[in-house]
Amino acid sequence: MNIFENYLKSILEKISYHYKELGINKIENYKGINLEKPPPNFDCDISSNVVLVLAKQNKCKPITLGNNIKKILEKNIKDFKNIEIAGPGFLNISLKNEALTSIINDILKKNQKFGSQNENKNYNIEFVSANPTGPMHVGHCRGAIFGDTLSNLLKFNGNKVTKEYYINDYGGQITNFLKSVYLRIREIKYNEKFPNDKSLYPGEYIIEIADSIQKKRKSEFKNFDDEYEFLHKEALNLSMKMIKSDLSMLGISHDNFVSEKSVVESKTLDKAINLLKKTNYVDEGYLDPPKGEEIKNWKKTKRLLFKSTLFGDDSNRALQKNDGTWTYFANDIAYHFNKVSRNYDKLINVLGADHTGYIKRIESAVKALSQNKTELECKVCQLVKLFKNGKPFEMSKRAGDFISVNDLLSEVNKDSIRFMMLNRSNDVELDFDFEKVKEKTKDNPVYYVQYAFARINSITRAVNKSLNDDIILTEDTFSPNDYEVKILRKIFEWPKIIESASVKLEPHKIPFYLYELSTLFHSYWSKGNEDSKFRLIDNGKVKKEDSLAFIYLVAIVIKNGMNILGVSLPEKM
Secondary structure, X not given: OOHHHHHHHHHHHHHHHOHHHHOOOOOOOOOOOOEEOOOOOOOOOEXXXXXXXXXXXXXXXXHHHHHHHHHHHHHXXXXXXXXXXXXXXXXXXXXXXXXXXXXXHHHHXXXXXXXXXXXXXXXXXXXXXXXXXXXXXXXXXXXXXHHHHHHHHHHHOOOEEEEEEEEOOOOHHHHHHHHHHHHHHHHHHHOOOOOOOOOOOOOHHHHHHHHHHHHHOOOOOOOHHHHHHHHHHHHHHHHHXXXXXXXXXXXXXXXXXXXXXXXHHOOHHHHHHHHHHHOOOEEEEOOOOOOOOOHHHOOOOOEEEEOHHHHOOOOOEEOEOOXXXXXHHHHHHHHHHHHHOOOOOEEEEEEEHHHHHHHHHHHHHHHHHHOOOOEEEEEEEOOEEEEEOOEEOOOOOOOOOOOEHHHHHOOOOHHHHHHHHOOOOOOOOEEEEOOHHHOOOOOOHHHHHHHHHHHHHHHXXXXXOOOOOOOOOOHHHOOOOHXXXXXXXXXXXXXXXXXXXXXXXXXXXXXXXXXXXHHHHHHHHHHHHHOHHHOOEEOOEEOOHHHHHHHHHHHHHHHHHHHHHOOOOOOOO
């Protein structure tokens, strides 16, 4: 139940019906009119700017129009106990106890569905898609958690979501990876020194892969080219097992794994190019030299170009290299043609910070391939900086030149990593301090939210209740104190948080909200310790029947929110 949406609809219906009586024009457009949580300095349940907007549209005094609207609403909406006109034209509305108890009971009944929007769309979310050349690093970790949580959020709202991993198993980086494995095999078998070559992969995990392969295959490994296909299959299989293991430790799995090599070899690119030719989105032409490249070093070659400028890109994009072979972008077009052909309502790509400049061209390609029928939205996850004891966290020898997920998990648990990776908007850099996420204080948000849930469970155990028990609140027993009112008003916000996070693809709104809700609950708990009048239980019994309903509300929202985040909720701490 979204009370803001429901009551705004009722308010606008009554105003529209009585517009002549109010002396205003018939409302043709409701744009800019909203119903929201009231500012902190107002003691009411909901607040609307409807008077402000309509007074401006009709060039009349807000106070006069406000008083007239107040009379209409008091007469026609039975749920409203009190309406006050504040400031330049805000309606501050308090709800009757009867309405509040009905809302609370509805939330308790909905339980795990509370906040869900029932959108019923079909999404494809591609995330991680790290080169299968070794274990996941911390940059991939943030994108992985973001993509997984976004998937959970959209599923919570009743959507179908396909979580996809695009395996970049084609191209120069794969050749260098396989060459690294091959040379490590030679090192193991023949004691040959591994070359000091920056194009090769130095991590100790390469030795583990090499050792596993040479034990499996009875071969002299005398020629790299002869072993290429075997190494491609075996080494990439082992590397992907490593990546899947890393993802699993973070509580992440994918529905689809799509190989770039398989896309290339399936001739999907030919089909995509033919479609773009038919629609006149590709043509042969010349490119200007890249910025910073000396003209004398630039070879002006006629090649196939994608007309991405037709879609707002700053230049057309090459589909062929100087030698006529396909570019990485061309292969990516083939992959997205594959995705478009699967008829999703929306495609979402979660990208690393180094892919920002790539977004416009691939969004343009999807528009061209789908004839503007399929939307692609790219979300960029910025860098993560790790700190330990106030100093940058050192890289591991096993990974080589980066910090791996294993390094992260050796310091803190999965729950802390997931929550803290989501505690900032994806488009800003994130500082991750190991010491802070280990603290058992208010300054550690994941602990604070989990502790709120554990405290609620301690209450239910004390009174021999379970969070699975059905509770029905009656108007007769409903008499909330100031702390419960604050909690209730915060609970009202939950559906709006979910809606906003889903529409804007911003799951970080959820941990922010859960921390605020948990803070209110802990204040409520602490007040009971200070003043017996606010104590929740006494001698194994609930002091006030409606108090149990409030803590159930908090538990429902925390549980729903943490399930979306993929963070566990211990019953004891």
